[in-house]
Amino acid sequence: MKTEKWAIVTLSQDGVALAKRLAEHLDDRECHIYTKEKYANETTKIITTDISTFMGSISGAYQIICCIMATGIVVRAIAPHLKHKSSDPGILVMDTKGAFVISLLSGHLGGANDAARLVAKRLSAQAVITTGTDVKGTMAVDVLAQKIKCAIDDFTAAKDVTALILNGDPIALxxxxxxxxxxxxxxxxxxxxxxxxxxxxYLGVIITTLDTKKAELPIPSVKLVPRKLVLGVGCRRDTPGERIIAAIQETLASLNLNVKGIKSLATIGLKAEEAGIIEACAFFAAKKVIIPNEMVQMVQSRFEGSDFVFKTTGLYAVSEPCGFVASGFGKCLREKQKLGGITLSVWLDEN
Structure with a gap:
């Protein structure tokens, strides 16, 4: 598992002292301290732009950004760079004395609430958390999704159902x-x-499903989509990423399966650096899984082979053996599809 990366940002000498102490107490995280040149020392990196430009430049590089400065400065600095709660980093704010740590942004999905509790525990500070479900000791839909490793199909629907949960209304799962x-x-x-x-x-319902079909229900509902779909992928060299992406979208649409359920794209070592596959992985936030030739050879007799594929790869099949192995020998939802130089198969990882 990758080490969580934290940026600690401050604009004062007292802030740098606290940042150094915080980083020492977060030795199980990767912490980088940023400040203005006049307060910099051997433990810090230098902010060379205005604070808003700087915050935009690091927002995609860290899971947590802890700002030791006034809340108003932070709000104005981050505002132009906010995108969506599903992608914004967790933002914390601390006073320079280290008395309080505020979970300002992305409390749930961005992890700011848990980060604030962590800082409070290690520095003997007071965590300030204002999300309604935490205050009432209940659970938001996005937190449930995170705990059971699902994506949220519709954030507006999630917000509606969370409001019902917060209100104490009966909800079905x-x-x-x-x-x-x-x-x-x-x-x-x-x-x-x-x-x-x-x-x-019940007055609301939460459904875990891969199905894209709209359920006609008399009450508010939200779908949580588990990442259980594995796609075996083969392609000709230099196939554009947009073509692979479109092929995947069309294939899953024909099965009424949600693209948010894609866990990984599996292929062989020969295609490990194929730009189109790498682009598709990034587009679907999917893991790229490389199946060793030896594993493919062990299972390829189960599937239809191709002499042409053998001549170019040394293997008789790519898509189906790779999907089969990467899914933990899971259930096949769609056998190999030939889509103009692209082969796809769809598997359900039930592990």
């Missing part, structure tokens, strides 16, 4: 995809039910 709930303590007003026919006493 239909776990169609058998997501692991063992380690999750659900609020008392969220109950698991077997299917969508049992909703008479």
């Amino acid at each position: 239909v776990n169609r995809e058998n997501c692991d709930l063992d380690a999750v303590i659900l609020p008392k007003n969220i109950e698991t039910v077997a299917d969508l026919t049992e909703l008479t006493k």
Whole structure:
């Protein structure tokens, strides 16, 4: 697992002293301290632009940005660079005495709430957390999604259902995809039910599903999409990424499967640096999995082979063996599709 990266940003001498102390207490994180040149020392990096430009330049490089300065400065500095709660970093604000640590932005998905609690514990400070579900000791939809490793299909729908949870209204959870709930303590007003026919006493519903079909329900609903789809991918050399992306979208649409459920794209070592596959992985936020030739050779007899593929790769098949292995020998949802120099197969990772 990658080490979490923190930026600690300050604009004062007292702030630098606190930043150094904080970094020492976060030795299990990768911390970089930033400040203006006149306060810099051997432990810091220098801010060479105005604070707003600087905040924009680092917002994609760190999971957590802890600002030791006035809250107003931070709000004005980050405002032009905010995109969406699903992608913005967690932002913390601390006073220069280290008495308080505020979870300012991306408390749930960005991890700022947990980060604030961590800083408070290690520096004996007071965490300031204002998200409604945390204040009431309940759970937002985005937190539940994070805990069971799902993507949120529609953030507006998630907001509507979270409001019902916060209000104490009865909510049904239909776990169609058998997501692991063992380690999750659900609020008392969220109950698991077997299917969508049992909703008479509920005012909202959360559904774990890969299905894109719209459920016509009389109450607000939100879909949580588990990352369980593995695509075996083969392609001709230099196939453009946009063509691979379009092929994946079309294939999953034909199966009524949500692209947010893509976990990984699997291929062979010969295609490890194929720019189009790398671009597709980035587009779908999917992991690139390289299957060794030896593993492909062990299972390729299960699938239709090609002499042409053998001549170019030394293997009789690529897409299906790779998807089969990468999914943990999972269920095939779509056998190999030939799409103009691209081959795709779709698998369900049920591990």
